[in-house]
Amino acid sequence: MLQMNTLTITTTINRRNYTLCINPNQTLLDILREELGLSGTKRGCEIGECGACTVLMNGRAVNACLVLAPQIEGQEILTVEGLAVGEQLHSLQEAFLEHEAVHCGFCTPGMLLSAKELLDENPNPPETDIRFAISGNLCRCTGYVQIVEAIQAASANKPERKP
Amino acid sequence: MEKEHNIVSTQQRRVDAWGKVTGKAKFAEDYNVAHQLYGKVLRSKYPHARILRIDTSKAAQLPGVEAVLTAKDIPGSKVFGIVVKNQAILAEEKVRYLGDGVVLVAAVSKEIAEKTITLINVDYEPLPVLPDPETAMQPDSPRIHDDSPEYEFRNTFVHHKVRKGDTEKGFAEADFVIERRFKTQFIEHSYLEPEAVLAEPSEQGGVKITGSIQNLFSSRRSVATFLNLDLNKVEIIQTTLGGSFGGKDEVMTAMCCRSALLALKTGKPVKMVNSREESMLESYKRHPYVMYYKWGVKKDGRITAMEQRCIADGGAYASMSPFVTWRSVVQATGPYHCENVKTDVYAVYTNNNYTGAMRGFGSPQVNFAIESMMDELAEKVGKNPLEIRLQNGFERGAVTATGQKLEHNVSLKEVLTKAAHSSSFAKKWNDYRHQPPSPKKNGIGIACSYRGVSLGAEGTDAAGTIVSVQTDGSMIVSSGITDMGQGAQSAMSHIVAEVLGISLDRIQFLNTNTSRVPDSGPTVASRGTIMGGSAAKRAAEIVRATLLDVGSKMTGITAEALDLRENYLVHTLGETPVPPGVESGDSTSRRCKRLASFTELAAETFRRGKPMYGFGWFKSPKTSWDEEKGQGEAYFTFVYGCNVAEVEVDTQTGKVDVVEFTSVHDVGKAISRGGVLGQIYGGVAMGLGYGLLEEFDFEDGVPKHLNFDEYLIPTSMDVPPVKAIIVENEDAAGPFGAKSIGEPANEIAAPAIVNAIFNATGQRVYELPANLERVLLGHKLTRKGERGSVRKSAAETWTDASCKIRHKATDE
Numbered sequence A: 001m002l003q004m005n006t007l008t009i010t011t012t013i014n015r016r017n018y019t020l021c022i023n024p025n026q027t028l029l030d031i032l033r034e035e036l037g038l039s040g041t042k043r044g045c046e047i048g049e050c051g052a053c054t055v056l057m058n059g060r061a062v063n064a065c066l067v068l069a070p071q072i073e074g075q076e077i078l079t080v081e082g083l084a085v086g087e088q089l090h091s092l093q094e095a096f097l098e099h100e101a102v103h104c105g106f107c108t109p110g111m112l113l114s115a116k117e118l119l120d121e122n123p124n125p126p127e128t129d130i131r132f133a134i135s136g137n138l139c140r141c142t143g144y145v146q147i148v149e150a151i152q153a154a155s156a157n158k159p160e161r162k163p
Numbered sequence B: 001m002e003k004e005h006n007i008v009s010t011q012q013r014r015v016d017a018w019g020k021v022t023g024k025a026k027f028a029e030d031y032n033v034a035h036q037l038y039g040k041v042l043r044s045k046y047p048h049a050r051i052l053r054i055d056t057s058k059a060a061q062l063p064g065v066e067a068v069l070t071a072k073d074i075p076g077s078k079v080f081g082i083v084v085k086n087q088a089i090l091a092e093e094k095v096r097y098l099g100d101g102v103v104l105v106a107a108v109s110k111e112i113a114e115k116t117i118t119l120i121n122v123d124y125e126p127l128p129v130l131p132d133p134e135t136a137m138q139p140d141s142p143r144i145h146d147d148s149p150e151y152e153f154r155n156t157f158v159h160h161k162v163r164k165g166d167t168e169k170g171f172a173e174a175d176f177v178i179e180r181r182f183k184t185q186f187i188e189h190s191y192l193e194p195e196a197v198l199a200e201p202s203e204q205g206g207v208k209i210t211g212s213i214q215n216l217f218s219s220r221r222s223v224a225t226f227l228n229l230d231l232n233k234v235e236i237i238q239t240t241l242g243g244s245f246g247g248k249d250e251v252m253t254a255m256c257c258r259s260a261l262l263a264l265k266t267g268k269p270v271k272m273v274n275s276r277e278e279s280m281l282e283s284y285k286r287h288p289y290v291m292y293y294k295w296g297v298k299k300d301g302r303i304t305a306m307e308q309r310c311i312a313d314g315g316a317y318a319s320m321s322p323f324v325t326w327r328s329v330v331q332a333t334g335p336y337h338c339e340n341v342k343t344d345v346y347a348v349y350t351n352n353n354y355t356g357a358m359r360g361f362g363s364p365q366v367n368f369a370i371e372s373m374m375d376e377l378a379e380k381v382g383k384n385p386l387e388i389r390l391q392n393g394f395e396r397g398a399v400t401a402t403g404q405k406l407e408h409n410v411s412l413k414e415v416l417t418k419a420a421h422s423s424s425f426a427k428k429w430n431d432y433r434h435q436p437p438s439p440k441k442n443g444i445g446i447a448c449s450y451r452g453v454s455l456g457a458e459g460t461d462a463a464g465t466i467v468s469v470q471t472d473g474s475m476i477v478s479s480g481i482t483d484m485g486q487g488a489q490s491a492m493s494h495i496v497a498e499v500l501g502i503s504l505d506r507i508q509f510l511n512t513n514t515s516r517v518p519d520s521g522p523t524v525a526s527r528g529t530i531m532g533g534s535a536a537k538r539a540a541e542i543v544r545a546t547l548l549d550v551g552s553k554m555t556g557i558t559a560e561a562l563d564l565r566e567n568y569l570v571h572t573l574g575e576t577p578v579p580p581g582v583e584s585g586d587s588t589s590r591r592c593k594r595l596a597s598f599t600e601l602a603a604e605t606f607r608r609g610k611p612m613y614g615f616g617w618f619k620s621p622k623t624s625w626d627e628e629k630g631q632g633e634a635y636f637t638f639v640y641g642c643n644v645a646e647v648e649v650d651t652q653t654g655k656v657d658v659v660e661f662t663s664v665h666d667v668g669k670a671i672s673r674g675g676v677l678g679q680i681y682g683g684v685a686m687g688l689g690y691g692l693l694e695e696f697d698f699e700d701g702v703p704k705h706l707n708f709d710e711y712l713i714p715t716s717m718d719v720p721p722v723k724a725i726i727v728e729n730e731d732a733a734g735p736f737g738a739k740s741i742g743e744p745a746n747e748i749a750a751p752a753i754v755n756a757i758f759n760a761t762g763q764r765v766y767e768l769p770a771n772l773e774r775v776l777l778g779h780k781l782t783r784k785g786e787r788g789s790v791r792k793s794a795a796e797t798w799t800d801a802s803c804k805i806r807h808k809a810t811d812e
């Protein structure tokens, strides 16, 4: 094995506290997928262009492929696995199901988190804001129409959206 | 089936969506097992070269390396191919494009595998690079495949023709002749999920491969011959696929073979995952075409002769080119009447990435030419684009260029009229034509098409689906038709649920496994619904007959008076009023009495020892083709579609914004409305990319972009609101009358946009994509040198090779 100086960090992922032993050159995406088995966050380009790896860090959407592991020290991370609370799906997840916003599903986790950041900030965004908010998330399947519809639906009927 | 539908055509959720919104769906890269190794492949350094020597001694000594393999280690066939078997899984003597694999390694970590690759030395003798098909066709060009038969021209491996009537006579009758050259570009599929597989040695000496594989059965055939194994020793399981669009076929076959070889040699599981750069470098693309169109026309707008010559860049290997170009030759003159047709389509080897199946499959290219020609014809004879299409378009009974009489409901004029009407086409077209000069100009454009459904005379066309009822009444469905994200599983589930009167949540669809379902051919050519769906319907009907028979014995009511509805066995009471005291559990207007739950019925069937299993097989109706005459019943049925695009062109920068889009398709019957709409929206977006943005560019065989920083696909900001209109003329050939939508949705957006640009500016774009420079300057600007993600080392080493042939200046 190629050895490297490891680093110990503490962080919160999906409301759970972790103490992790990491290589400083690992990305948050590596940590999630390889170390923690949270494979819902997807790897599509690894250069910050496709948005498939989008997660929330302290409520802001970031590309996990561009975040180095040491940067998550003390931060709060939310991935697609943490969107539902128990059995209760997040209203965005419900809306994506209802509006056929999911085709192959590879972009879906990232889309959901970009959309969550938007709705947390502005519960009733106009369509242009929705399109702008997901413009960093590529989708090759849907043409974005049903995704935009789903986000609109989730914004209109938002009951108290928890985390 | 005359009754109303409970599931089919109603709003139902996709069966696979829950796992995808919760992060539980497992895509290929998400599979891991203990002690897995990581496989990597060293690819070529030159687009065309002879391999002189491969030195792996240093690499093999690195700690953590478990295997370093070359072509010499292959036990069986070293080449594969769906039609022409000449694609190397590991190149031995020659490399023919930059994506060719040369050496294979497996190591205990990804990092070590990557390091190992850098320790391998390969000596090459660079050969002349042939990046342009028209140059490659010249008699003095070197041959890319020494032993490949040539058709008429050098490096030409396919020549399809269509001959009808006498074009000389047709041109003699014409008042004008319109002659144009069109050109289209390479397109990267851009499935969001890069390729990945996990290969595990199995207990009986075979191998099990789990991965993002589109056409499991053709991949399995290649793995078996490559490893000298029987087909039953190679088990391939498809994972949830993160998009394919035709793209996860041969590139996955190569990956399957390579990982399986590593697994068998090391005795350990081997995982292989492509980075996006590796994916774009190795994977095949949509064929670029050069198309010469020459039409003879009368002053009144009739077409007397159509002559076409198309050259497809096949790249380094044959792949699906023979099939793709066959669809082009059949559809090259569109849904328009003409007595005299002569079409030739060639596919030519070059040193670019090989080209193969991509959504549309040979139609987007010719549709761009046909629909541009139609508009030129309209312009020439002073009609509007809608009129000229209605005048020349097919109706029922029309005879196509291949001599096929269309006996189904030919809805071309219906879709044309609906699209034009709902977009106010004629009025806007006229207004925009006469708009005053201004920096921003508006335009509207129309394009339509007909498309043969399924494989047609291209290949054997049959598929199987299995429905298995469990003792608690839940259901397992599996099929040889695969789901790539397009919703095939949902469509088949909807059909099964409809026939058996159960709700969708009682159905579990299994991912396709080659060892558990019959070979159903490739899931291409939009055949998922019509083939897999028909097979699913038959399987469900077999089960239904058994269940109703048991139900009849259980209740003493004749089977004819029984039905399965909403998870119940019911007694149908016809249209008579419900007698007092009888509950009507049916939410529809149909009256019935519930007799037993589906669960009870299933349990009873099991108790009575009846088979609870149905196997449905569907073979497509007959088609025919005479290769010499270029005539035949090419497809058993066709679909019709029309797109209208409205654009705003910035005349100072050449920037084109699509502001509105209308897409009308006759799908026969929409099994799942949301699914059909989704296919239409996604198809339009991809067509918009084809028309305006995307171009996978090469310079002398070296790709200029290998990631999404430079290969641009449409984002949410590029795609306009799309008005989708579904037309349903049920077709006897499909389940519940359904045909197809996946590819039709994608094949006419680009010409609609280009025609809209002409309406706005009076300038026509003859080469795709219609990007800034082509719209503004009328030609392409070329960029020299590399940027961004391009593989620098490869580019540097080979450009100083003295022996290259320059591009013929085709981009003047």
Ligand code: FES
Residues within 6 Å of the ligand: A042, A043, A044, A045, A046, A047, A048, A049, A050, A051, A052, A053, A054, A063, A064, A065, A066
């Ligand atoms: S994988 Fe991070 S943006 Fe594409």
Ligand code: FES
Residues within 6 Å of the ligand: A101, A102, A103, A104, A105, A106, A107, A108, A138, A139, A140, A141, A142, B192, B242, B243, B485
């Ligand atoms: S659903 Fe396939 S990429 Fe978005």
